Amino acid sequence: xxxDRTFTKRKKVIYDLxxxxxxxxxxxxxxxxxLQVPKDQREELRKVCEELEQEGKIHLTKxxxxxxxxxxxxxxxYRANQRGFGFVVLPDESPDIYIGEENTGGAFDGDEVEAVxxxxxxxxxxxxxxxxxxxISRGITxxxxxxxxxxxxxxxxxxxxxxxxxxxxxxxxxxxxxxxDGHKVVAELTSYGDGRQKPEGRIVEIIGHINDPGxxxxxxxxxxxxxxxxxxxxLNQASRVSKPVSEADMAGRKDIRDWQMVTxxxxxxxxxxxxxxxxRSGEYYILGVHIADVTNYVQENSxxxxxxxxxxTSVYLADRVIPMLPHTLSNGICSLNAGxxxxxxxxxxxxxxKGLVVDHEISETVIHVDRRMTYTSVYKILEERDEKExxxxxxxxxxxxxxxxxSGVLRERRKKRGSIDFDFPETKLVLDEKGRPLDIRPYxxxxxxxxxxxxMLLANETVAEDYYWQEIPFVxxxxxxxEEEKIRxxxxxxxxxxYSMHIGVNEVRPKEIQKLLGRIEGTPQETLISRLALRSxxxxxxxxxxxxxxxxxxxxxxxxxxxxxxxxxxxxxxxxKDNLRGRMSEEKLAHYQKILPEVAKQSSExxxxxxxxxxETIKLKKAEYMQEHIGEVFEGVISGMTKWGMYVxxxxxxxxxxxxxxxxxxxxxxxxxxxxxxxxxxxxxxxxGQRVHIRVIDTNRLLRTIDFEIVDExxxxxxxxxxxxxxx
Numbered sequence: 001x002x003x004d005r006t007f008t009k010r011k012k013v014i015y016d017l018x019x020x021x022x023x024x025x026x027x028x029x030x031x032x033x034x035l036q037v038p039k040d041q042r043e044e045l046r047k048v049c050e051e052l053e054q055e056g057k058i059h060l061t062k063x064x065x066x067x068x069x070x071x072x073x074x075x076x077x078y079r080a081n082q083r084g085f086g087f088v089v090l091p092d093e094s095p096d097i098y099i100g101e102e103n104t105g106g107a108f109d110g111d112e113v114e115a116v117x118x119x120x121x122x123x124x125x126x127x128x129x130x131x132x133x134x135x136i137s138r139g140i141t142x143x144x145x146x147x148x149x150x151x152x153x154x155x156x157x158x159x160x161x162x163x164x165x166x167x168x169x170x171x172x173x174x175x176x177x178x179x180x181d182g183h184k185v186v187a188e189l190t191s192y193g194d195g196r197q198k199p200e201g202r203i204v205e206i207i208g209h210i211n212d213p214g215x216x217x218x219x220x221x222x223x224x225x226x227x228x229x230x231x232x233x234x235l236n237q238a239s240r241v242s243k244p245v246s247e248a249d250m251a252g253r254k255d256i257r258d259w260q261m262v263t264x265x266x267x268x269x270x271x272x273x274x275x276x277x278x279x280r281s282g283e284y285y286i287l288g289v290h291i292a293d294v295t296n297y298v299q300e301n302s303x304x305x306x307x308x309x310x311x312x313t314s315v316y317l318a319d320r321v322i323p324m325l326p327h328t329l330s331n332g333i334c335s336l337n338a339g340x341x342x343x344x345x346x347x348x349x350x351x352x353x354k355g356l357v358v359d360h361e362i363s364e365t366v367i368h369v370d371r372r373m374t375y376t377s378v379y380k381i382l383e384e385r386d387e388k389e390x391x392x393x394x395x396x397x398x399x400x401x402x403x404x405x406x407s408g409v410l411r412e413r414r415k416k417r418g419s420i421d422f423d424f425p426e427t428k429l430v431l432d433e434k435g436r437p438l439d440i441r442p443y444x445x446x447x448x449x450x451x452x453x454x455x456m457l458l459a460n461e462t463v464a465e466d467y468y469w470q471e472i473p474f475v476x477x478x479x480x481x482x483e484e485e486k487i488r489x490x491x492x493x494x495x496x497x498x499y500s501m502h503i504g505v506n507e508v509r510p511k512e513i514q515k516l517l518g519r520i521e522g523t524p525q526e527t528l529i530s531r532l533a534l535r536s537x538x539x540x541x542x543x544x545x546x547x548x549x550x551x552x553x554x555x556x557x558x559x560x561x562x563x564x565x566x567x568x569x570x571x572x573x574x575x576x577k578d579n580l581r582g583r584m585s586e587e588k589l590a591h592y593q594k595i596l597p598e599v600a601k602q603s604s605e606x607x608x609x610x611x612x613x614x615x616e617t618i619k620l621k622k623a624e625y626m627q628e629h630i631g632e633v634f635e636g637v638i639s640g641m642t643k644w645g646m647y648v649x650x651x652x653x654x655x656x657x658x659x660x661x662x663x664x665x666x667x668x669x670x671x672x673x674x675x676x677x678x679x680x681x682x683x684x685x686x687x688x689g690q691r692v693h694i695r696v697i698d699t700n701r702l703l704r705t706i707d708f709e710i711v712d713e714x715x716x717x718x719x720x721x722x723x724x725x726x727x728x
Contacts, residue, residue, distance in 0.1 A: 110139020
């Protein structure tokens, strides 16, 4: 009680001093000297000042001096960096606030926080800096990690998988749930700790031992809080609605079961939600894109629908798929399986020889897919002219050739308008039955992939434009133009290599990026400049307001073609069907206007979560694969640079870090304007996009990292051509 009174008294003394008309704004140290506070008591003074700040009675100026009155407080989400600092991300998309390690106020990654700005950007430093003054709500309540038991004690610690969590979690003996050393666990936080004490928690689930098959991926699933199991209620509902297509189901639909059509997917695909058909009509192509009518089985606001919205998307991990809808639907009645009648929503387009859609029809249909084709098979028919394959599918070969022809026309049309195609290969993982990686290689797109991609893009654009002009509430897939500053930085950088970009007043056109990618194709700088151009782009997202798609150079774009695995597609199918059936009343319009902003936001967030989880599982399997190749030498390309080292990507898509501490021949400094790392004594320079030879020196499955070291000269001496292949 006496301590409380003393603290209150000290607060009053400090506050009265700062309110005094003779007071001159002072820094903390100056205040301590003025008040003659001994060094061992200054922590108490700091707490007094912090509490006065939180109460809004005083604030710190940009120069770190205490003044009377409240500083402007901003609310946002704290995003921690594994190096200790972080950023407060604001909802209005204004510049993030940089938070130094000493100013985090005990915030964890994902917390909703209140921050004050202590320094606005200047000419020399463009960062806005601040300090967290209050934690509004915690973003993390559970942690996935490795349990380490302290020898000869009953307690232990959880080492978090999330590298943004910088502290281990203390687990008292009675809260360990019997976990053994080396178990991967889920721990619930019971205390977030402070400057002196670690966070504390209790184990609520034991995932398995770190070396057990599947434990690694399951840890990522738990870490991203991905829902795996469906509730009994959802499963029962899915089972009830999964009935064969009846005559009643077909009533009022366009019956196109006699149209020749196929699905084209990967060998292991089970949820086939798009089928395609094509015929020639005089000078025109009649292209049909037929999409599973999932909304016929998933009614709005049903248990199935609420679960699908919560999940937002199916998640494709290295060794499993976590579906948005139960398999009864996604692999059953909603999958466009060959030889079976299915309900669909079809976009039937009349396309001229220039690739322009001159007429279209969006209809509820009944379809009957003739054949389930794979990308490999169609590629063999079209590109390899494989006689065996062409003979097996002889009645479909003319259709595939017509598809190939139209695909080329559509691709050329998109190219002319400026659509940007970043053709970075995806990773193909080959795993054994225990989930161990046997091979990792690039997953290349062939002609068959491009056919389906081109047809889906055209259907998405056609549907989006139709509903935009009808002025009906809708969910669009938007991609905003990049920030001018990032594009100007890119333009300045490419000038070093004799390239230029035209940037208009406050805007850059996608055609300029596309022309640049065309000019660098096949040059030694291609990888470097393509990566920098990609990094200058914003992320695509869902939005009820149509602002166009920059990357595709499209004025109208939506996601219509995958309702089995993406909620936005399911949502717009519902809107389309209400419209086709004449049910779009004023009340319905108001309903959609109300719910769509939240649907778009939730879908965008769930998409980000899925992408991150997918990325982490691939990184994990890459680290596991390279564990078997420690000591071996590979050739790669420098794909990224930071002050702590440079990333090198190998031809199999695996990326590792050459840490500066492993560059023993010199002390290297990184220049973030030229993307160069230069030796202090040797003047040897490494640049983004340069080819080098590396040796694998270490991997870490827990951190999902791979460490390399340079084994060739690799660098460039002053005066040398920066883009020759030094490794040859």
